[in-house]
Amino acid sequence: MIEIPEITSYLRGLPGFERLDDASLSACARAIEVAYYRQGDDILTIGSENRRLHIIRSGAVELRGQEGDMLARLAEGEYFGFPSLMNDAVARNHSVAIEDTLVYHLDGEAFARARRASEDFDTWFIRALTDRLTMHPAPQTFRGASGRSVRTLISRPPVSVGPEVSVREATKKMVSERVSAMLVTNGRGVQGIITDRDIRSRVVAAGLDCSGSVAEMMTPNPISLEGDAPAYEAALVMMQRNIHHLPITEEGELVGMVSRSDFMRLETEHPLYLVADIGKQTTSAGVVELSQRIPALIVRQMESDASGEELGKFITTITDTLTRQFLRIAQADLGPPPCDFAWVALGSQGRFEQSAKSDQDNALVLSDAVEPGDDEYFAALAKVVNDGLNDCGYVYCPGDVMAVNPKWRQPVGVWKGYFNRWITIPEQKALMHANIFFDLRCVTGNTKLVDAVKTSVRKDARNNEIFLSLMAKNAMAFQPPLGFFRQFVLERTGDHKHTLDLKRHGIMPIVELARIRSLAAGELRINTRNRLRAAADAGEISASDAASLIDALDFIETLRIEHQGRQLQAGESPDNHLSPKELSPLVRQNLKSAFSQVRVSQAALLNRFHLA
Amino acid sequence: MRFARLRAQRWYYAHRGVDEPMRALLSSRLPTDRTPLDEAEFVALDIETTGLDVATAHMLSIGWVIVRGGRVQLQTAESYIVRPSKGVGDSASVHGLTDTVVRAGIEWGVVLDKVVSVMRGRILVVHHAGLDKTLLDRMCLKRYGVRLPVPFIDTLELEMRRRRRKHHLESASSLRLSDLRGEYGLPRYLAHDCLVDAIATAELLIAMAAHRRATSLGGVLD
Incomplete structure (x- = not known):
C-alpha cells in the first residue's frame, strides 16, 4: 500500500485521530476523497444521505438548522456529518461553505474500521456525538506542597521505647536521639506518646519521680494518620487538636512521626499560617501587608490540583478571615457595638465561589433594637472593613453594594422590607441589581439576624411565579456563546469576539440558573452546587441536569483557574478573559458541550415560566 | 473540434501497430467539450x-492521483522511485534521494507501463x-515507438490564459504551484515529493474548475 505521509501526519494532528495507530491512520488517509467548494456552495442538505465524515482542510463551513438558523461555524481541522454517519441517518443540518473550502471526505467504512480498531477513537466520537464533556480536567503533573502526602514529610525512622522504661531512661534516649517526642510501643503497636512538654508539665513541674515508667505519664492512644493522607490534613489535625507531633502509619504499622516544625520547613506560606498570622494583626496596615501573600498562596493551591469548588472555598475562607480581622481591629478602636449586628457577604463571597479576581459585595444587618444615633458607629465600622478589603485587592464594588453605603446598613425589619418589595412588587431592572442579595451569608456577628431575613425571603419567594419568571428573564442576560470559530468566540448573532469572558458567559449563566431553581424549590441555599443539588432533590430539575450543570461549572472553573494561575505566575493581575488561541481543540470541544448544556437548561427555565 | 489532432494521431499509431498497454490506451474513449x-x-x-x-534529463520518481466525480481520490494515489540506467548525478541532493534509495527502485519501463495503463x-x-510531458513522450517513443497520445491540461497554462483574458498578466513566480494554491484558498503542504505535488495539482484543478463554475470539460479548458 502506498503511504501518503503528508495526509497521514495531518490526520494525526486532529482531535480523536491522534489516538489511532499508524496503520489505521494510513488506511484513513487513503480513504479520503478531496473536494473543493466555493463560497456559498452546499455541502450537505437537510435530509440528504451521508456516508462520510467531513473534515475541513481549509476554509470554513456553517451549519444551519431547519429554519436556516446558524448552529455553528467550523474552520480548519473541524468535522461535521458524523452524527448522521454514526446513527446511519440522514443529515440533520444544512452545511454550507462560507469561504472557499477544501474538504476531506473520509469514507464511512474506513471510519467504522478505525472506530473498531481504537476504543479511544470510538469513545471520542461517541462523546462528541452525545455532546458530553469529552474529558475531565487533566490532572496536573506538578503538585504543590499541600497536595503532597504526609509520608513525604517523614525524615527518619520512628524513635520509640517500651511502656516499662523509666522516665529518666526515656529522657536520656530523647536527648541522645535529638528528638522532642517519642512513641511508646509494645509488640501490638503504638500505646502512647511522650513529649518534651509532657515531661516538663507532668513530671518536673508536678514534682514526680523520674524513675516512674513512661506508661504512667504518656498521652495514651495518640491520634495518628495513614501515610497517604494529604500533608494538609496533617497540618489541620495538629492545629485543631493543638498537638505538635503526629505518628504516621502505613496500614496500621508505625513508620515515623511528623512535627509542626516539619511543616514550617516545608512551607512557611501554608494557608493555615496565613490565617493564623492574620489573626495576630492589630492594625489594618498589618493585615493589608499580609494579604500580599495571597496571590502566591492561590498559585500554590492551583498547582496542588485544587478543583474550582475547592479553590472558591479556599479564597473565600481567606476573604472571610480578612473581613473578621478588620472587624476586630475596628471594634478594638471603636469599642463594643451599641447593638447586635451581622456582617453579610453577598455575591461570590456569599456563595463561597470567589476567584483570584473578585471585588467586594457586602452589607450589614443590624438588630431591630438599633437606636437612631447608633449608625455613626456602624458607618465607621463599615468604612474600616471596606477600605481594608479594597487595600487587600478586593476592589470596591462598582455597584456600591457595600456596608459603607447607608442603604445596605439596615436593621432586620428594613432588610425584610427590601426583599419583600423585590419579590412581591418586582421590577425587572431593580431585580437585576438585587440578584446578589439572594446570595447572602453571615460572615460574623449574630447569625440569627441573617436567618430571620432568610426565612422571610424563602416564604415570600416560594411559588411567587411573577418574581421567579422575572428573575428567569433577567438570567437570560448571561448567555453562553455558540462556540468558536478560528481564534474567535462566535456569538449567536454571528459576531466574532476576540476573548471569552469566562465569568459572564460561562459561570454566571449557571449561577443564575441555580439561584432561580433553588428559590423556586423553596430553598435558600447559597452555594451554586448545593443549590443545584437541592433543586434536584426537590424535583425542580432532574438529577441528571443538575449533574451536567455541575460538570459544566467544574470544567469552566478549572479553565479559569488555569488561566488565572498563568497570569498570577507571570505577575499579571488575573482576569476572566480567555483568548480562544489559548485553547486546544479538545478544550474547545468540551467548552462547546458545556455551553450547549447551559443553553438546554436555559431553554428549560424559560419553558418552566412560559417565557419561551 | 478539440482533440481532433489527438484522434488522428491515435488512429495513425493504432494502424502502425503497438504493444500493450499502449494499444489499449489508443482504443480508449476520448472526451469531448461536452x-x-x-x-x-x-x-x-x-x-x-x-x-x-529536456535532452538529458531522466525520471527519478513519479507520483499520480486520479480525479473522478470532481473529487481527488486518494485511494488511487501511487508513487514510484525509478531505477536509473546511469548514476543519479546532480539532482540527488535536490530531491533528497540517494543513489542507494534510487537503485532500490523499479525499472523505468515497468513504471512507464503503469503510467500508460x-x-x-x-x-x-x-x-x-513542458518538461514532464516531453519526458513522457520521449520515454514512450523509446519503449513503444510512439508519443503519449493523451489529452492534457497544464494548470499553469490555464491560469495564464485566465489572467490574459482579465488583462492582468503577472510575473511567472506567482504562478508557482504553492503560490497559486494560496490564491485559491488551498492549504500549504509541507512535503515536496512528487506524490504530494501531484495531489496538490489535482486539488488546484478542482479549485479552478469550481471557480470557473465549469460543468463540462469545455468549461475547464476554455
Missing part, C-alpha cells in the same frame, strides 16, 4: 527528474507541463 465534468476522469501527475535539460480513458494534468 463531457460532463463529473464524468471526466483526470490523472494529476508529477515527475522528479535528474535535471532541467492508468492514462486509459483519462486526461493528464500537470502543473508547468
Whole structure:
C-alpha cells in the first residue's frame, strides 16, 4: 500500500485521530476523497444521505438548522456529518461553505474500521456525538506542597521505647536521639506518646519521680494518620487538636512521626499560617501587608490540583478571615457595638465561589433594637472593613453594594422590607441589581439576624411565579456563546469576539440558573452546587441536569483557574478573559458541550415560566 | 473540434501497430467539450527528474492521483522511485534521494507501463507541463515507438490564459504551484515529493474548475 505521509501526519494532528495507530491512520488517509467548494456552495442538505465524515482542510463551513438558523461555524481541522454517519441517518443540518473550502471526505467504512480498531477513537466520537464533556480536567503533573502526602514529610525512622522504661531512661534516649517526642510501643503497636512538654508539665513541674515508667505519664492512644493522607490534613489535625507531633502509619504499622516544625520547613506560606498570622494583626496596615501573600498562596493551591469548588472555598475562607480581622481591629478602636449586628457577604463571597479576581459585595444587618444615633458607629465600622478589603485587592464594588453605603446598613425589619418589595412588587431592572442579595451569608456577628431575613425571603419567594419568571428573564442576560470559530468566540448573532469572558458567559449563566431553581424549590441555599443539588432533590430539575450543570461549572472553573494561575505566575493581575488561541481543540470541544448544556437548561427555565 | 489532432494521431499509431498497454490506451474513449465534468476522469501527475535539460534529463520518481466525480481520490494515489540506467548525478541532493534509495527502485519501463495503463480513458494534468510531458513522450517513443497520445491540461497554462483574458498578466513566480494554491484558498503542504505535488495539482484543478463554475470539460479548458 502506498503511504501518503503528508495526509497521514495531518490526520494525526486532529482531535480523536491522534489516538489511532499508524496503520489505521494510513488506511484513513487513503480513504479520503478531496473536494473543493466555493463560497456559498452546499455541502450537505437537510435530509440528504451521508456516508462520510467531513473534515475541513481549509476554509470554513456553517451549519444551519431547519429554519436556516446558524448552529455553528467550523474552520480548519473541524468535522461535521458524523452524527448522521454514526446513527446511519440522514443529515440533520444544512452545511454550507462560507469561504472557499477544501474538504476531506473520509469514507464511512474506513471510519467504522478505525472506530473498531481504537476504543479511544470510538469513545471520542461517541462523546462528541452525545455532546458530553469529552474529558475531565487533566490532572496536573506538578503538585504543590499541600497536595503532597504526609509520608513525604517523614525524615527518619520512628524513635520509640517500651511502656516499662523509666522516665529518666526515656529522657536520656530523647536527648541522645535529638528528638522532642517519642512513641511508646509494645509488640501490638503504638500505646502512647511522650513529649518534651509532657515531661516538663507532668513530671518536673508536678514534682514526680523520674524513675516512674513512661506508661504512667504518656498521652495514651495518640491520634495518628495513614501515610497517604494529604500533608494538609496533617497540618489541620495538629492545629485543631493543638498537638505538635503526629505518628504516621502505613496500614496500621508505625513508620515515623511528623512535627509542626516539619511543616514550617516545608512551607512557611501554608494557608493555615496565613490565617493564623492574620489573626495576630492589630492594625489594618498589618493585615493589608499580609494579604500580599495571597496571590502566591492561590498559585500554590492551583498547582496542588485544587478543583474550582475547592479553590472558591479556599479564597473565600481567606476573604472571610480578612473581613473578621478588620472587624476586630475596628471594634478594638471603636469599642463594643451599641447593638447586635451581622456582617453579610453577598455575591461570590456569599456563595463561597470567589476567584483570584473578585471585588467586594457586602452589607450589614443590624438588630431591630438599633437606636437612631447608633449608625455613626456602624458607618465607621463599615468604612474600616471596606477600605481594608479594597487595600487587600478586593476592589470596591462598582455597584456600591457595600456596608459603607447607608442603604445596605439596615436593621432586620428594613432588610425584610427590601426583599419583600423585590419579590412581591418586582421590577425587572431593580431585580437585576438585587440578584446578589439572594446570595447572602453571615460572615460574623449574630447569625440569627441573617436567618430571620432568610426565612422571610424563602416564604415570600416560594411559588411567587411573577418574581421567579422575572428573575428567569433577567438570567437570560448571561448567555453562553455558540462556540468558536478560528481564534474567535462566535456569538449567536454571528459576531466574532476576540476573548471569552469566562465569568459572564460561562459561570454566571449557571449561577443564575441555580439561584432561580433553588428559590423556586423553596430553598435558600447559597452555594451554586448545593443549590443545584437541592433543586434536584426537590424535583425542580432532574438529577441528571443538575449533574451536567455541575460538570459544566467544574470544567469552566478549572479553565479559569488555569488561566488565572498563568497570569498570577507571570505577575499579571488575573482576569476572566480567555483568548480562544489559548485553547486546544479538545478544550474547545468540551467548552462547546458545556455551553450547549447551559443553553438546554436555559431553554428549560424559560419553558418552566412560559417565557419561551 | 478539440482533440481532433489527438484522434488522428491515435488512429495513425493504432494502424502502425503497438504493444500493450499502449494499444489499449489508443482504443480508449476520448472526451469531448461536452463531457460532463463529473464524468471526466483526470490523472494529476508529477515527475522528479535528474535535471532541467529536456535532452538529458531522466525520471527519478513519479507520483499520480486520479480525479473522478470532481473529487481527488486518494485511494488511487501511487508513487514510484525509478531505477536509473546511469548514476543519479546532480539532482540527488535536490530531491533528497540517494543513489542507494534510487537503485532500490523499479525499472523505468515497468513504471512507464503503469503510467500508460492508468492514462486509459483519462486526461493528464500537470502543473508547468513542458518538461514532464516531453519526458513522457520521449520515454514512450523509446519503449513503444510512439508519443503519449493523451489529452492534457497544464494548470499553469490555464491560469495564464485566465489572467490574459482579465488583462492582468503577472510575473511567472506567482504562478508557482504553492503560490497559486494560496490564491485559491488551498492549504500549504509541507512535503515536496512528487506524490504530494501531484495531489496538490489535482486539488488546484478542482479549485479552478469550481471557480470557473465549469460543468463540462469545455468549461475547464476554455
